[in-house]
Amino acid sequence: MKRRMLYLEGASGISGDMVVASLLDLGADRAKLDHVLRSLHLEGFDYAVTRGRSHGMEGCDFHVRLAAEEHPHDPGHEHGALGDRALPRESRKTCCLRGRAGSPSTPLQAEAAILRAATEEHHHDHDAHDHEHDHEHAHDHEHPHEHEHEHAHAHGHVHEHDHEHAHEHRNLSDVHAVIDRGDMSEAARALAKRIFRIVAEAEAQAHGKPVDEVHFHEVGAIDSIVDIVAAAVCLDDLGLVDCVVTGLTEGTGTVRCQHGDLPVPVPAVLNIATRHAIPLRIGTAKGEMVTPTGIAIAAAIRTCGALPESFTIERCGIGLGKRDFGFPNLLRSLILTAGAEAEPEGLWMVETNIDDSTGEQLGLAMEAILSAGARDVHYVPCFMKKSRPAYLLRILADEDRLADVESAVFRTTTTIGLRRHRVSRTCLAREMIQVELPCGTVEVKRCRWDGGVMHYPEYESVKRVAEASGVDFKTVFDQAKAKAKAGAGS
Template identity: 30%
Template sequence: MRVLYFDCFSGISGDMTVAALLDLGVPGDYLIRNLEKLQIKDEYDIEITKTIKNGIEATDFNVILLNHKHEKEHHGRNLFDIEGLIDNSSLNENIKKLSKGIFRLLAEAESKVHGKGIYEVHFHEVGAVDSIIDIVGTAICIDYINPDKIISSHINTGRGFVKCQHGTIPVPAPATLNILKDVPIYSDDRNFELTTPTGAAIIKSLSSDFRNSFNLKVKKVGYGCGKRDTEIPNVLRVILSEDDFSENCILEATIDDMNPQIYGYLMDKLFEAGAKDVYLTPVYMKKNRPGIVITVTIPIRLEEKIKEIIFKESTTIGIRKFNIEREELKKEIKVLKTKYGNIRCKLSSYKDEVVNTSLEYEDMREAAAAFDLPLKDLYKEIKIDI
């Protein structure tokens, strides 16, 4: 699994994101060619350079405004204008979808701050040309890298106050806080804005999880420059890795009021939906009621789907979640040709050595029934030759 990890120890902004992804290996000319499909080339130029931050070589990405008249006219583009700009371009559908998702999240946050509908707000930061280039540029880079999963560290927002068109506002900015709802954030001693609303919208839209520890096999690292010089490097670090561990979680629900006939049906539904393991544990609950704990091990990507099944098919009103690391053996299916027909066999390997073998139960059951043999005798007779 190719995992893209955003290490936001110095926050995140739109230009830092594009810079880090370029530093990771996205070709600059590829980005520029795709950005020209927006048909606003007369409004900006792009400068991509290398610089040093605290001894770390990093990429710096700058959008230079070319026509102040255009900027004055279009600085207040609203969400309708921007969606039209993207839809009318020749960018591929994935880039369009990613870009519009980020813009919509940003528009929703800004509209909440100003108390207006998302298509009514002329939110200047979103409508500005540099923000359009940063967001669409990010989508172009992500589409180029094409990771299987994107995750992020906790977000350093900075603190203090920042001046904007409406006056002086606290850091994190109100729009940034709206966007980062349910995301773990913090601030260090740097008394200025580290995470912008655009950066917050980018990472919230792209990332499926926010955690500071993760098992990574690092393949590439990219650094994108911020615009300040501080004791802690003002850079965004992005890591492209391979994940050696399958990402899984355990979902649990404790039930004391459900018809026991439903458990078998529920278990079948969960396995059909992709659960790796489902088991039931008898317990005693409050008021000395006998109950059942249903435990389901699943890939994290199936979390919402499995939760929906549990809530709809059982009587529980709450589900517990535990993130786990599950290392799996490499599996291979071999077909054995026997006098009882073809029997599938599962071979499980650890470091290229077969350490476990097992005959497929369904094949064995069907063969035992077809030849009217005790299943235990069939298991003794069929030998696995590896």
């Protein structure tokens, strides 16, 4: 069966705004995105969707503007620790952006707020980017930019009072409250929360605090909320459940933030890459190429770490980055079509018949074989020659664990020989989510196939919650499955 998948090619790193831009370039519905961002009821923001070039390569740029005091144009800019906000060395010709109250704002109105947020919110310095623009500007300095003035914008709610400013600190519950009031699908809402939780857990680990006690500077910023919600809405609109991320290219050196100089990758990026097993390739560029928001999006949607052996490319979307690394700074998102294929790793089935071991002995053997790195182990009753009752032991293992697995079999069973052969298998895309119940937090495996979604609460997690709370196992299991099905997991 043919299946469609998304491939994020992170040769120039990844950031939240680059992801959104590439998905819009793939064809995600701008009108739907505009509606969702309006429904968040966040104060004072607009966004622009433009066409530009980075070292001659054309692509889409997604830029969030925060409504703030007027600010003279500054050819330099600050770049945040998440890398998702940077002021280009350019002046844009753009349509007039208006707040909800209808008051006009200039294209550069938000720059002071972005600069202030950048310096306050775990931010550091970077060089200017090099988008090339197709029209000239009346400035005293030259701009190496070309820019076509195709724009889309969404309006924040600009009022006389109670503005939510970019420098506010929010915790995860505050962010969830913003997401909950947005008019989006439950799938998009759950994905946005999952992305935020990944960033939150990484920041909490870096600061040595529980997630609920950490006040997030960058996570709580309006522009980051917009980036993550926009990415979730665009991904949901494209309807792709499989996503391939083979690795991301990171820069070198250090970055300056409120805690001083930090090495690249910054702690949050390093924590996410470690926890979610996302490979990082260290390139030659100086500075940060992978941001916490960007890698969190990749971690949240990644279902496979390898491309299929053969595929066709349906469409390609290009999202432009803000920095000038001396080469095209862009993220390519591709929609691929591939047939159902075997597991890309070399999998082996190891078998043996055993007629002189007890069930208890085989149970101990299973534990040892799994500890040796087997993917799966089971045994079934069988009859051997002369009608002797026996057990058929079967083990699924990766090629690089084969020697350890076979050693465990010989060490813990009475067999004197093994059979092995290569096997192919088709795996459904799956991810592990968490659902919050009154009695505790339960892990649920979410699997996708042919446009459908199935949920399977994890036995050990259900058992742990049932024992700790006194609620019976079946009730915990059923409640976890129902809540996951309703899209409440993160």
